[in-house]
Amino acid sequence: MAAPLQISFKDLSYSVDVPALRTVSHTRRVPAIKRVFTKQPTTPKTILHDLTGTFRPGRFTAILGPSGSGKTTLLNLLAGQLTTGTVTGNIWVNGRQTTAQGLHMLAGYVHQDDVILPTQTVQEAIDMSVILRPCISHLPLPIAMHEHDRPDTDLCGLAISTFELEGCKHTVVGDSITKGISGGERKRTAIAMEYVTDTHILFLDEPTSGLDAHSALLVAHQLKRIAMNSRTVVAVLHQPSSEVFALVDDLMVLSEGRIVYLGERHAFIPYFDNLGFPCPTYSNPADHLFNTVLFPTHFSQHDTLPLETSTTRSKILANAWAGSPDAVSVKCLVDRPELRPPTRSQLRRTVSLSKQLHYLVGRSTRNALRNPLVLYIRLVQSAILGLLFGFLFLNTNKRSAAIQTQNFSGALFLSCAAQYMLTLLAVVNAFASERPVFVREWQAGYYGLTAYFLAKNIVELPIQLCSPALYSVCAYWLIGFQRTAAKFFIYMVTCIALSVCGFAFGITLGAAFSSLSVILAILPAAIIPFLLFGGLFVNTGSSTVWLRWIQWLSPIKYGYAALSQNQYAGYVIDGMAVGNMYLDNLQLGGFSIGVNILFVFILAFVLWCASFLALWRLTMHGRGAFNRNTRRQVEADLLGPPDPCFSTPDAA
Numbered sequence: 001m002a003a004p005l006q007i008s009f010k011d012l013s014y015s016v017d018v019p020a021l022r023t024v025s026h027t028r029r030v031p032a033i034k035r036v037f038t039k040q041p042t043t044p045k046t047i048l049h050d051l052t053g054t055f056r057p058g059r060f061t062a063i064l065g066p067s068g069s070g071k072t073t074l075l076n077l078l079a080g081q082l083t084t085g086t087v088t089g090n091i092w093v094n095g096r097q098t099t100a101q102g103l104h105m106l107a108g109y110v111h112q113d114d115v116i117l118p119t120q121t122v123q124e125a126i127d128m129s130v131i132l133r134p135c136i137s138h139l140p141l142p143i144a145m146h147e148h149d150r151p152d153t154d155l156c157g158l159a160i161s162t163f164e165l166e167g168c169k170h171t172v173v174g175d176s177i178t179k180g181i182s183g184g185e186r187k188r189t190a191i192a193m194e195y196v197t198d199t200h201i202l203f204l205d206e207p208t209s210g211l212d213a214h215s216a217l218l219v220a221h222q223l224k225r226i227a228m229n230s231r232t233v234v235a236v237l238h239q240p241s242s243e244v245f246a247l248v249d250d251l252m253v254l255s256e257g258r259i260v261y262l263g264e265r266h267a268f269i270p271y272f273d274n275l276g277f278p279c280p281t282y283s284n285p286a287d288h289l290f291n292t293v294l295f296p297t298h299f300s301q302h303d304t305l306p307l308e309t310s311t312t313r314s315k316i317l318a319n320a321w322a323g324s325p326d327a328v329s330v331k332c333l334v335d336r337p338e339l340r341p342p343t344r345s346q347l348r349r350t351v352s353l354s355k356q357l358h359y360l361v362g363r364s365t366r367n368a369l370r371n372p373l374v375l376y377i378r379l380v381q382s383a384i385l386g387l388l389f390g391f392l393f394l395n396t397n398k399r400s401a402a403i404q405t406q407n408f409s410g411a412l413f414l415s416c417a418a419q420y421m422l423t424l425l426a427v428v429n430a431f432a433s434e435r436p437v438f439v440r441e442w443q444a445g446y447y448g449l450t451a452y453f454l455a456k457n458i459v460e461l462p463i464q465l466c467s468p469a470l471y472s473v474c475a476y477w478l479i480g481f482q483r484t485a486a487k488f489f490i491y492m493v494t495c496i497a498l499s500v501c502g503f504a505f506g507i508t509l510g511a512a513f514s515s516l517s518v519i520l521a522i523l524p525a526a527i528i529p530f531l532l533f534g535g536l537f538v539n540t541g542s543s544t545v546w547l548r549w550i551q552w553l554s555p556i557k558y559g560y561a562a563l564s565q566n567q568y569a570g571y572v573i574d575g576m577a578v579g580n581m582y583l584d585n586l587q588l589g590g591f592s593i594g595v596n597i598l599f600v601f602i603l604a605f606v607l608w609c610a611s612f613l614a615l616w617r618l619t620m621h622g623r624g625a626f627n628r629n630t631r632r633q634v635e636a637d638l639l640g641p642p643d644p645c646f647s648t649p650d651a652a
């Protein structure tokens with residue numbers, strides 16, 4: 001039987017560096033250009049101040065507080081989601097000292113903004129959680145059924161009925177462009193996705209915001225039920241109704257990053273009554289907290305604590321809390337925690353790589369087939385482009401020598417540039433919308449980076465092969481390139497290699513920069529030098545010496561060199577070996593066709609590796625530098641003996 005998990009923290013603080021305000025005189029003194037290039041001075045801003053408290057298992061704890069009081073920050077800190085800033089203080093789980101990374105391995109987290117793949121249906125989204133995040137289920141099993149025989153679909157079905165999602169279970173989640181389920185249904189789906197994993201610690205950021213009164217109560221009831229199953233449930237609640245408030249077991253009230261109350265809900269009213277804030281009969285205690293206690297607007301009626309600003313008020317309330325007997329009780333709970341060790345089964349587990357890969361390939365294929373328009377557009381676009389080039393350079397082989405050399409060169413160069421750039425732009429655009437889903441699902445532990453990367457390539461590869469192949473079929477014969485199967489095949493393989501290169505570069509850019517507008521701003525700078533040194537516009541063999549190296553990085557140059565040799569080597573017009581002469585003039589390097597194509601594939605491979613590294617770097621945010629050794633250490637700390645400070649009766 002797994003032990004319930006108690007989270008305790010002592011003197012927990014969090015600060016970030018924010019730009020320091022500059023005085024007007026300083027701004028006037030320093031020239032604008034100098035200001036741009038000098039590092040902006042920063043100043044530390046403390047967001048959470050010396051928090052000491054505990055979240056107990058079996059209890060539904062609500063964090064309340066005004067906007068900007070640090071509720072989300074505390075939840076993010078405890079769930080290991082913070083990417084910047086400095087954390088000080090101690091965190092324990094069942095008396096084992098740990099970090100946010102340790103809690104990340106134990107806890108489920110429902111974010112304020114749910115990011116769910118928009119093309120999935122509600123049932124598929126919950127099923128994904130059941131399949132990829134295995135758990136020891138808390139659901140009662142039918143008599144005589146062994147744990148191994150537990151059907152996964154039961155879990156999904158139960159979650160759907162628990163969160164009243166039957167009516168929309170086959171509706172796609174949707175996004176701002178494609179309308180899908182409602183905001184409330186999306187929120188309940190996100191909670192259901194965590195619910196099926198039966199995590200022992202569940203953090204939720206505003207799970208009832210945006211829900212109607214009935215749905216908010218339903219969610220609060222389910223959270224209470226989960227907590228009653230010896231789980232630790234901590235939710236940030238925004239203005240809970242009195243019915244929701246009545247379901248809460250414990251309350252933490254934050255104001256400007258300080259605790260002003262932590263303890264049982266029942267003790268909340270008497271506590272503030274003692275401070276001079278009696279809660280009027282028949283009023284919602286949560287409303288009383290916001291309308292009277294935390295803000296000084298009505299405070300002049302009370303002469304016990306003369307406060308002027310909300311900052312002064314929050315400091316006085318925090319000091320009052322720190323000196324109260326209730327705070328001493330909380331400190332006792334922190335100092336005498338639950339000491340039973342967490343078990344390995346409570347740690348976040350992932351299924352095998354093959355299972356992740358199998359699921360992701362299936363999901364991507366399903367999504368591509370469900371939304372075939374994108375696929376059709378890619379294929380139709382390739383066909384139209386091929387036909388356009390074909391008719392533009394129609395039967396070039398029947399023209400004069402001068403026209404042939406000019407037209408063939410243009411057609412070959414445009415083939416290379418188009419295949420590279422079309423794929424690059426399509427991938428950058430598609431990955432921009434996929435990126436946040438990948439990051440969120442990866443952070444939640446649905447799958448690993450390797451599984452995602454392989455699945456993405458497996459699913460995209462057929463498109464990278466089909467689309468340039470279709471373009472080649474449409475363009476090659478109409479233009480009138482040399483009519484042999486071998487030469488056509490070389491042309492097609494070169495186009496495919498350039499398309500693969502564009503694909504890998506697109507993923508690299510998409511993973512390296514979070515904003516599509518930034519990517520679009522740097523794209524011309526990343527593409528134009530490769531086009532200029534592609535071999536058509538400038539004779540690369542005689543270009544400015546110190547710039548010549550750029551040509552060796554240009555996939556377009558290698559592709560153009562391969563295709564030019566393919567077309568011109570031994571090409572005779574009117575009995576003259578014009579082709580070889582023209583090739584000599586172009587000075588495209590001394591490599592054979594095979595070597596040039598190989599170089600395109602090598603560049604594609606380098607970019608492919610770079611795209612993996614860019615994705616890896618992207619995943620380094622959030623969970624922090626969570627490499628295998630750190631993970632082992634965090635696991636060992638969690639599963640090992642308790643912190644020695646708790647082993648003596650007068651601990652800590």
Ligand SMILES: Nc1ncnc2c1ncn2[C@@H]1O[C@H](COP(=O)(O)OP(=O)(O)OP(=O)(O)O)[C@@H](O)[C@H]1O
Nearest residue numbers: 016018047065066067068069070071072073074084
């Ligand atoms: N990385 C950061 N850099 C600068 N300021 C930050 C950072 N993170 C949080 N803050 C500031 O810390 C304060 C607390 O933010 P937080 O999001 O935790 O508030 P909150 O209580 O959850 O508010 P809300 O209820 O509106 O969601 C805010 O003033 C916010 O601007």
